[in-house]
Amino acid sequence: MDQENQARIRALAEKYGDEELIAVLGSADPEMAVIAAATAAGGDLMLIDPFAEAQCGLKAYHIAELKEWINPEVYLRHMQMMEIILDIPKIIREVSSVRERFFPLEVSL
Numbered sequence: 001m002d003q004e005n006q007a008r009i010r011a012l013a014e015k016y017g018d019e020e021l022i023a024v025l026g027s028a029d030p031e032m033a034v035i036a037a038a039t040a041a042g043g044d045l046m047l048i049d050p051f052a053e054a055q056c057g058l059k060a061y062h063i064a065e066l067k068e069w070i071n072p073e074v075y076l077r078h079m080q081m082m083e084i085i086l087d088i089p090k091i092i093r094e095v096s097s098v099r100e101r102f103f104p105l106e107v108s109l
Contacts, residue, residue, distance in 0.1 A: 037094075
């Protein structure tokens with residue numbers, strides 16, 4: 001996650017609070033999804049501003065985890081092909097493991 005996106009997320013978290021926001025990821029790579037989820041939850045993993053040592057506390061979900069909440073026509077148009085190509089179960093497992101690590105007592109969507 002680049003610094004510009006980190007700054008946007010940090011500003012939104014400060015404005016609305018971490019209880020009102022989630023991070024929605026679209027990464028095609030499980031490892032990159034984990035890094036983005038951990039950054040949203042626990043801060044910048046590389047310790048460079050603007051997240052350096054700051055905990056945003058945002059739960060991250062991959063867009064595929066939110067399928068039931070999205071208009072089916074919209075999901076079909078933007079994500080259906082990706083479901084065929086990507087290892088969606090692995091991506092979801094990886095992102096879920098980050099939530100379990102940072103928010104062990106919370107229930108997911």
